[in-house]
Amino acid sequence: MKKSLIAMAVFAACASGTAAADTLLSGLGGDRGFGTRIMEPNDDESSERLALPFQINFFGNAYNNYWVNNNGNISFSGPLEDFTPALFPISQAAMIAPYWADVDTRNQVDNLPNPFMNNVYLANPDSKTVVVTWDTVGYYNQHNDKQNTFQLVLRDQSATSGRAGDFDMEFRYGQLQWTTGDASDGSNGVGGQPAVAGWNAGAVTNSYSLIGSGTQNVVGLVNDSNVGTDGVWRFQVRSEELPGSAPYNPILPGNIDDGTAGWVFENIPVGTGTPVWIDPIVATGYDYAISNGPLVNGVTLLPGVGDGRYDIWLWQGGEWQLFAGDVAGGEHIEFGQSVDKFRVTGIETSAEVNPLSPVAFSTGLWFDSIGNATVTQTALTVEVSPVPEPATYGMLGAGLAVLAMARRRRRG
Incomplete structure (x- = not known):
C-alpha cells in the first residue's frame, strides 16, 4: 500500500504511443485472448508463487518459480510490491521488468470499452513459452485516463543452444501512454520517477535498463525495436554471453538522444x-x-x-x-x-x-x-x-x- 502521496505541479501529458496491432501475442484464451486473469484488481499486489514450465539460468542463478507483480514485472525470490522504479542494478530482488511502474488496476469502470480490460493475464501456450500481459492498465491512484498495454514473453531455448536454462526474454509494447503514478511524484501520469524497463540479476554486469528508462522517453519503446518490429524487444540470456559480448546481442543506448550529440x-x-x-x-x-x-x-x-x-x-x-x-x-x-x-x-x-x-x-x-x-x-x-x-x-x-x-x- 502507498505510504504517501506527494502533491506537485501538473506536467504536460505524454504523447501516446501505439505499436502495430500484431505486436502483442494473443489468441491465448480467456476473456481478452491473453489467457487467465492472474490476480484480482489491485494496487501493489502479486500473484501466488507460480511454477515455470522450464528452468531458467538467470545469469548464474537457476529458477523454477516466479511471481507476477502488478507493477509491471516478475520476480524470483518472492513477491515484489515496490511501486517506485529505479534504474538497474538495484539490491532489492532479481526481476525481469517489461515496464516497472505504479500500475493500479482497481478502476474497472472509467474509460474502459471492455469490462475485462485493466487486468493482468497469464498464458502458457506450450511447454516452452510463458506470456504475461498487462492489458490496458491504469496508474495510481485509480486513474485510467491514460492506459498501457505490454507483455513479457519467456521462451525456453535450451534445446536450440544445448545448454540447460538458456532462454530468450521478449518485451512487447502495444500502447504506452503514462510513465508515473501519483505516489512516485507523478501528476496526470507523467513526471516524477518514470517507468524502468529491463532486468536486474544482482550485479552491474548482468543488469540492464532499456533505452529511455527513468525518463519520459520510456514511452518510445512502443515505436522502437532491436529486432525489426516496432514495440518488440528480444534479448538472449546465455550462460556465457552477457549483453555486449556479441554483435547480435549488443548494449543499446541508455537514453533516447535528440541526434545532436550522438x-x-x-x-x-x-x-x-x-x-x-x-x-x-x-x-x-x-x-x-x-x-x-x-x-x-x-x-x-x-x-x-x-x-x-x-x-x-x-x-x-x-x-x-x-x-x-x-x-x-x-x-x-x-x-x-x-x-x-x-x-x-x-x-x-x-x-x-x-x-x-x-x-x-x-x-x-x-x-x-x-x-x-x-x-x-x-x-x-x-x-x-x-x-x-x-x-x-x-x-x-x-x-x-x-x-x-x-x-x-x-x-x-
Whole structure:
C-alpha cells in the first residue's frame, strides 16, 4: 500500500504511443485472448508463487518459480510490491521488468470499452513459452485516463543452444501512454520517477535498463525495436554471453538522444581481453568519445557494410590523424595506445546506408582496464539523395547473424 502521496505541479501529458496491432501475442484464451486473469484488481499486489514450465539460468542463478507483480514485472525470490522504479542494478530482488511502474488496476469502470480490460493475464501456450500481459492498465491512484498495454514473453531455448536454462526474454509494447503514478511524484501520469524497463540479476554486469528508462522517453519503446518490429524487444540470456559480448546481442543506448550529440552509452561495464559491442544508427562514419572510465585501445568493425573496409583516425595534437587506412571489418585493430577519442570513416554512400535510417552498425570496443565507461557515438553524415534501407549486412563470424542490425526508428 502507498505510504504517501506527494502533491506537485501538473506536467504536460505524454504523447501516446501505439505499436502495430500484431505486436502483442494473443489468441491465448480467456476473456481478452491473453489467457487467465492472474490476480484480482489491485494496487501493489502479486500473484501466488507460480511454477515455470522450464528452468531458467538467470545469469548464474537457476529458477523454477516466479511471481507476477502488478507493477509491471516478475520476480524470483518472492513477491515484489515496490511501486517506485529505479534504474538497474538495484539490491532489492532479481526481476525481469517489461515496464516497472505504479500500475493500479482497481478502476474497472472509467474509460474502459471492455469490462475485462485493466487486468493482468497469464498464458502458457506450450511447454516452452510463458506470456504475461498487462492489458490496458491504469496508474495510481485509480486513474485510467491514460492506459498501457505490454507483455513479457519467456521462451525456453535450451534445446536450440544445448545448454540447460538458456532462454530468450521478449518485451512487447502495444500502447504506452503514462510513465508515473501519483505516489512516485507523478501528476496526470507523467513526471516524477518514470517507468524502468529491463532486468536486474544482482550485479552491474548482468543488469540492464532499456533505452529511455527513468525518463519520459520510456514511452518510445512502443515505436522502437532491436529486432525489426516496432514495440518488440528480444534479448538472449546465455550462460556465457552477457549483453555486449556479441554483435547480435549488443548494449543499446541508455537514453533516447535528440541526434545532436550522438548516442550516449552510460556507465557500461567493461573489461580487457574481449570487445564490448554497442549499437546505434548508421551513417558514413562515426566519432567515438570516452567521457569517463577506462580508455579504448582497439576496435573491431563489422564486415559486409559496403566494401567492408574502413579508415581509422585518432585524435592527436588537437587534430585527427590517420592511424590505419583500408582496414578490414571483422579484424581486431589495436591502437598501440589508449585513447579517449577516435573516428571511423569509409562507409560508402554507394552502400545505400541512409543516415536517417534506423539500421544498426555494431562496433566492438576494446578497453585498457576493468571499470565502467561512458561512450558517445556521433554519426558523420553527407548530403546524398534519399536511398532505401539495405536489406542485409555481413556476418561477423561463421554462423553469427547480426540481428542487432534489424530496423529501428530514428531516436529523437
